[in-house]
Amino acid sequence: MLKLISFYKYSEVQNPEExxxxxxxxxxxQNLKGKIYVATEGLNGNVCxxxxxxxxxxxxxxxMLGFEDTLFKEDEIDALVFSAMHVRVxxxxxxxxxPGLTNKHGGTRLSPEKLLEFYESGKDFVIIDTRNxxxxxxxxxxxxxxxxxxxxxxxxxxxxxxxxxxxxxVVTYCTGGIRCEKASAYLVELGFKNVYQxxxxxxxxxxxxxxxxxxxxxFVFDGRKVVNPNSKEELKYTxxxxxxxxxxxxxxxxxxxxxxxxxxxxKECAIEKNYCCSESCVQSSNQRSKIYE
Numbered sequence: 001m002l003k004l005i006s007f008y009k010y011s012e013v014q015n016p017e018e019x020x021x022x023x024x025x026x027x028x029x030q031n032l033k034g035k036i037y038v039a040t041e042g043l044n045g046n047v048c049x050x051x052x053x054x055x056x057x058x059x060x061x062x063x064m065l066g067f068e069d070t071l072f073k074e075d076e077i078d079a080l081v082f083s084a085m086h087v088r089v090x091x092x093x094x095x096x097x098x099p100g101l102t103n104k105h106g107g108t109r110l111s112p113e114k115l116l117e118f119y120e121s122g123k124d125f126v127i128i129d130t131r132n133x134x135x136x137x138x139x140x141x142x143x144x145x146x147x148x149x150x151x152x153x154x155x156x157x158x159x160x161x162x163x164x165x166x167x168x169x170v171v172t173y174c175t176g177g178i179r180c181e182k183a184s185a186y187l188v189e190l191g192f193k194n195v196y197q198x199x200x201x202x203x204x205x206x207x208x209x210x211x212x213x214x215x216x217x218x219f220v221f222d223g224r225k226v227v228n229p230n231s232k233e234e235l236k237y238t239x240x241x242x243x244x245x246x247x248x249x250x251x252x253x254x255x256x257x258x259x260x261x262x263x264x265x266x267k268e269c270a271i272e273k274n275y276c277c278s279e280s281c282v283q284s285s286n287q288r289s290k291i292y293e
Contacts, residue, residue, distance in 0.1 A: 003054045004034075004075045004222070006203065008044040008093065008178040010102040011066035016040060016089045019064075024087040026060055033082035035221075037090050041100060043067065044093040044178055046222060048080050073176060073203045081223035094152050094179050096186065107184025107195035110171060112205040115198060118171070119213045125169040128162070130155060130183040131219075134262055138226060138239045138249040139216030141173065141202075155183050159190055166192050173198040173205075175218065211235055217249030225251045242277070243269035255288040256281035 013019055016038045023036055030053040036045035047057060062068050092099050110118075118125050119142065127144045129136045136146035147158040162170070170192055172180035177200055184197040198205065206214050206229035216238035217226040226249050230236050237247035241264060248266040255275040263277050276282045 001051045002048060002077045002080065003051045004046065004048040004077045004081055005054055005058065005072045006046045006176050007061070007070055007072045008042065008176060009067055009070045010042040010093070010181065013038060013040050013042060013066075019043075020087045020089050024085065027057070027085045027087070030057060032057060033080050033085050035082065036087045037093055038087065039090045039093050039099075041102060042093055043070075046082070047085075048077060048082055048222075071200065073200060077224075079223075083223075094182055096155055096182055097153055098156075098186070101185050101189070102182050104185055105188060106181050107170075107172060107188060107197040109199040110196040111199050112208045115171065115205065116209055116212060118169075123169065125171055126162075126165045127171040127173065128183075130172050130174045130179045134251075135175070135219040138237075138251065138264060139214065139218050140238065142213045142215055144173075152179055152183075155179075155186065159183070159186050162187070162192075166190075167194070169194045169196065171196045171198060173202060175201050175220065176203050177201040206230075219251065239264045241266040241269050243273060253288070254278075254281050256284040257286045257288055258284060 020038045027047065030049065032047050032049040032053055034045060034047035036043065058072055061070050127141050129140050129144050129146045132151060133148045140146050149155065149158060170187060172184045174180040177197065180197045180201065184195045187195045202214065202218050206218065210229040211232045214229060215235050217228045219225065220227055228236065228249060237249055239249060240246060241248050243265055246266045248264060250265060250267055251262055252265050252270050252275055254261050254263065254277040259277060259281050261277055274282050
């Protein structure tokens with residue numbers, strides 16, 4: 001059996017290069033695949049492998065000073081969703097351009113249960129997606145504000161544009177919690193009075209409460225590309241195929257490597273169009289070799 005875990009924790013790391021090498025050696029010895037980022041402000045990772053090896057890895061992380069209470073989000077998987085193991089040192093775990101911001105007081109952690117209660121009680125609140133626009137396009141929370149961000153560095157400008165909500169209850173969210181934690185801290189820094197961050201991110205909410213207030217699919221940064229948590233037809237899709245306009249949450253990268261754009265495309269059109277975005281890309285000789293399902 002295979003398992004995929006995602007985790008992050010903002011906690012001071014004194015020697016990122018040494019930790020990077022330590023993690024890479026351990027993961028390779030345990031035949032684990034994935035991506036881990038190390039910064040002076042903490043760790044952020046997605047790792048997959050055999051269940052027994054994943055359990056040992058979790059204990060390995062928890063033995064690191066400052067990471068004893070690291071939380072892991074887990075999924076059983078049928079096949080490895082990463083083909084190699086990469087560990088890299090970064091200036092920030094997620095690049096906002098303000099290293100160390102999360103050492104200050106961020107937004108109040110809001111459990112999935114409390115967010116559900118916010119919706120069902122009719123509470124007056126604003127919920128804001130802190131992910132990139134291509135992620136929001138295929139799925140988001142009901143009534144959420146979805147800024148057209150190309151990357152997280154744009155959050156500073158988005159936050160400045162939210163001044164009308166400064167005295168309201170504001171909930172930030174992202175995939176696993178790492179971006180909304182930093183985003184909420186920046187709102188607090190700007191003087192927002194009542195800021196929350198969704199604890200555990202979308203990943204935790206959709207596992208506990210599918211078919212409720214999450215609409216569409218969820219983009220993930222591994223071989224799956226998209227997770228579809230809902231069974232109710234009216235909650236399955238928020239986007240349409242860019243070829244035929246059929247509702248879908250399926251994403252592909254154009255197989256013309258000179259193009260490589262990410263596009264929403266149903267599986268039928270992906271096959272018909274040879275996993276390309278246009279006829280000119282179909283004719284290109286510089287094609288991606290791997291056809292993914």
